[in-house]
Amino acid sequence: MAFKPSLKKKREPESTELNLLPVMNLIIVLIPLLLSVAKLTEMALLEYLPPAEAAEGAGAAPEEGGGSGGEQTNLSLLVNLAETGLQVSMFNKVDPGPYFFEIPLKPDGSYDFETFNARLWDIKQREVGAPIGVDSLVNEKTGRYDVFPVYKYKDGREISITAVGKTPFQVVVNAMDVCRYRSIDGEKQELFPVTLLKQFQ
Amino acid sequence: MAFAPSKSAKHRKREKGELMLNSMMDMMTIILLFLLKTMGSSGALLRPSPYVELPKAMRDKEPQKGLCILITEQGIFEDMERNPRMLVDTQELTDADNVVLPNLETFLNDQKEFTKRLGKPFKGEITIQCGKEVTYDWLLKVINTCGQTEYATLDFVVLKATTS
Numbered sequence: 001m002a003f004k005p006s007l008k009k010k011r012e013p014e015s016t017e018l019n020l021l022p023v024m025n026l027i028i029v030l031i032p033l034l035l036s037v038a039k040l041t042e043m044a045l046l047e048y049l050p051p052a053e054a055a056e057g058a059g060a061a062p063e064e065g066g067g068s069g070g071e072q073t074n075l076s077l078l079v080n081l082a083e084t085g086l087q088v089s090m091f092n093k094v095d096p097g098p099y100f101f102e103i104p105l106k107p108d109g110s111y112d113f114e115t116f117n118a119r120l121w122d123i124k125q126r127e128v129g130a131p132i133g134v135d136s137l138v139n140e141k142t143g144r145y146d147v148f149p150v151y152k153y154k155d156g157r158e159i160s161i162t163a164v165g166k167t168p169f170q171v172v173v174n175a176m177d178v179c180r181y182r183s184i185d186g187e188k189q190e191l192f193p194v195t196l197l198k199q200f201q
Numbered sequence: 202m203a204f205a206p207s208k209s210a211k212h213r214k215r216e217k218g219e220l221m222l223n224s225m226m227d228m229m230t231i232i233l234l235f236l237l238k239t240m241g242s243s244g245a246l247l248r249p250s251p252y253v254e255l256p257k258a259m260r261d262k263e264p265q266k267g268l269c270i271l272i273t274e275q276g277i278f279e280d281m282e283r284n285p286r287m288l289v290d291t292q293e294l295t296d297a298d299n300v301v302l303p304n305l306e307t308f309l310n311d312q313k314e315f316t317k318r319l320g321k322p323f324k325g326e327i328t329i330q331c332g333k334e335v336t337y338d339w340l341l342k343v344i345n346t347c348g349q350t351e352y353a354t355l356d357f358v359v360l361k362a363t364t365s
Contacts, residue, residue, distance in 0.1 A: 020226055024226065024229065027233055031229070034236035042361040043264045043358055044258065044260040044358075044359055045260060045263070045265070045328070045356040045359070046258050046260050046262075046356070046357040047356050048355040048356070049355075163337040167337040168334050168335070168336060169256055169334070169336070169340055170257070170333035173357075177362075197340070
């Protein structure tokens with residue numbers, strides 16, 4: 001008599017799946033924790049140095065105005081956020097001409113920062129020119145040397161900003177941003193990275 | 202004659218009602234990695250105040266926690282996690298005769314003295330969270346006051362702008 005076929009071969013293999021529930025529990029706890037500390041809005045610092053400190057940091061002389069010996073030592077670049085537009089002045093000039101001009105407001109009433117940025121680039125090329133050397137200064141915060149270019153004008157990296165009293169801080173910050181760099185072919189070209197805030201004249 | 206009992210029905214196994222967690226695990230892992238990447242140490246050091254709407258700027262310097270004040274359209278406050286203490290009210294800020302803000306000057310001098318009493322070097326650094334709608338004349342008064350009290354390095358907290 002033949003034996004009855006064994007039933008063992010029909011036994012299904014036991015499940016080899018991982019028990020993921022503990023891992024899931026851990027992740028469910030971790031996600032709210034990380035969400036609470038995540039910096040979804042990235043912050044940065046806009047460092048502002050008062051004029052005397054900035055002049056020292058930029059390697060410029062703290063005094064303003066042109067040189068008394070006939071040779072111009074300071075550019076004295078200033079932008080005024082006026083009610084009618086952006087007034088740009090160099091060498092402390094206030095008469096319309098190559099060293100004092102105004103960029104009118106855009107039709108929507110906002111400042112034309114694009115044109116202003118282009119004009120600053122023009123000033124940088126035409127008036128300031130290429131660097132004549134480099135200088136370095138110890139950064140007290142980092143303890144490292146900050147290397148910066150030196151131009152024929154002592155304040156060749158500086159621009160003063162003034163604004164009417166009711167100008168919002170965001171507009172002033174936008175102006176400071178525009179003064180720092182110009183993007184050419186995707187590359188940042190330095191304009192006047194040292195921005196000083198001054199009283200409206 | 203009775204029918205033989207059905208073998209198929211007798212041996213049919215009940216299907217288990219297990220959840221398929223694999224896809225959920227994948228999703229959770231991606232979220233976890235994303236959050237771990239976005240989490241930075243600076244986020245825990247300095248938080249934007251809920252009382253101030255910060256301006257946007259193209260800066261990349263990491264914020265640091267130091268002596269911090271808030272400038273809002275309601276006045277100047279000492280930066281605290283909850284219930285910030287008012288230092289200067291709008292009346293003092295709008296007063297045209299005030300080039301330097303007396304109450305802020307007193308506060309900054311007290312902080313300077315406190316730092317010196319603790320034996321720490323006074324660096325003259327102050328972090329300012331200034332609302333984007335705060336006007337330039339108020340800002341200049343704060344800058345003047347900080348200058349008067351030997352706070353020479355002013356760091357304004359801004360939100361990083363993404364476009365250049």
